[in-house]
Amino acid sequence: MEKLDCIVIGAGPAGLSAALTLGRARRKIAIFDNGKNRNRVTRESNGFLTRDGIKPQVFKEIAMKELESYPSVSISNETVIQVKKEEQKDLFLIKTSNNHFYFAERILLATGIQEEFSFSQIKQYYGKSLFSCPYCDGWEQRDKPLAIIAEAEKHMIHLTKLVYNWSKDLIVFTNGHQLSNNVRNDFARKEIKIYTTRIKNLHGDNGNIKSIELESGDNILRSGGFVVPSFYRPNQFAEQLNCQINENKRIITDGGRSTTNGVYIAGETETVGPSSLMMAAADGNKAAFSINMDITLDRF
Ligand SMILES: Cc1cc2nc3c(=O)[nH]c(=O)nc-3n(C[C@H](O)[C@H](O)[C@H](O)COP(=O)(O)OP(=O)(O)OC[C@H]3O[C@@H](n4cnc5c(N)ncnc54)[C@H](O)[C@@H]3O)c2cc1C
Secondary structure, three states, rough: OOOEEEEOOOOOOHHHHHHHHHHOOOOOOOEOOOOOHHHOOOOOEEEEOOOOOOOOHHHHHHHHHHHHHOOOEEOOOOOOEEEEEEOOOEEEEEEEEOOOOEEEEEEEEEOOOOEEOOOOHEEEEEEEOEEEOOOOOOHHOOOOEEEEEEOOOHHHHHHHHHHOOOOOOOEEEEEOOOHHHHHHHHHHHHHOOOOOOOOOEEHHHHHHHHHEEEEOOEEEEEEEEEEEOOEEOOHHHHHHHOOOEEOOEEEEEOEEEEEEOEEEEEEOOOOOOOOOOOHHHHHHHHHHHHHHHHHHHHHH
């Protein structure tokens, strides 16, 4: 079996950008992606310089097409199901869902994160009319009647203040959670209404939200909004490779290098928190510089 210089797991902007830099540095790499990028639910991606408004799938296809110029890069749509270090050979071994095995000197984890919502109906509207990132989707929601759906007070305050920049027509829904008087007074000053009653249902069609029905029987009309998901890593690869992870679940890195020799991290998977296409791509680029430098110093 051929030994690769590096295996990149995840072809989001982080992994793709790393693959481009490594391909251009003539490194023999394989990149794996199972098409579960969390932004696949949305119609357009915004804010990436020169690609504002692009469809997520088109963004990915352009990046993959560019990689075709570099013969040392291969792309596979297999899911990586196991990653381990073969200590004696000082190599990483991965296994895919098709029962294929690959060996590499180094490994880059760029597998992103996934969302969980406090109630499942949000999924039907997420990426179409309910979003989590105002920088990504605030412009398209500007001046609309918006809902802020958030349970924890600190998340709700942060998101509401931020979104107020794009629309002043805001109603906050806490889904049964109470708010302090200070917050109520602050929001009253800005004429932001608050409903603390539990949400019974969301109504709309084709992903476009029209109203929020409460257990009290009220049905409040809204045409878009922002929510606060919780995020998790879709695998335990960093733990299995003994990478140091801090109390906030962040994988400790320096220039993309994890604390385990030969293991690198890029993109949202590092912090288990949301960022942006641009930031993830920059992370991938940075990690690829480190990978290439480490290979160079090892072999020169
Ligand atoms: C609804 C929505 C709208 C957004 N809009 C914008 C926007 O307008 N502008 C913006 O800048 N950002 C936007 N984002 C955020 C943006 O999508 C992320 O910041 C970015 O994609 C993170 O890049 P990443 O490379 O870290 O992870 P991802 O893009 O999530 O890529 C990780 C990849 O790893 C793959 N993978 C995971 N596990 C495995 C495995 N075991 N085997 C093989 N492959 C695996 C996944 O399939 C995925 O393709 C949006 C996000 C969402 C959810």
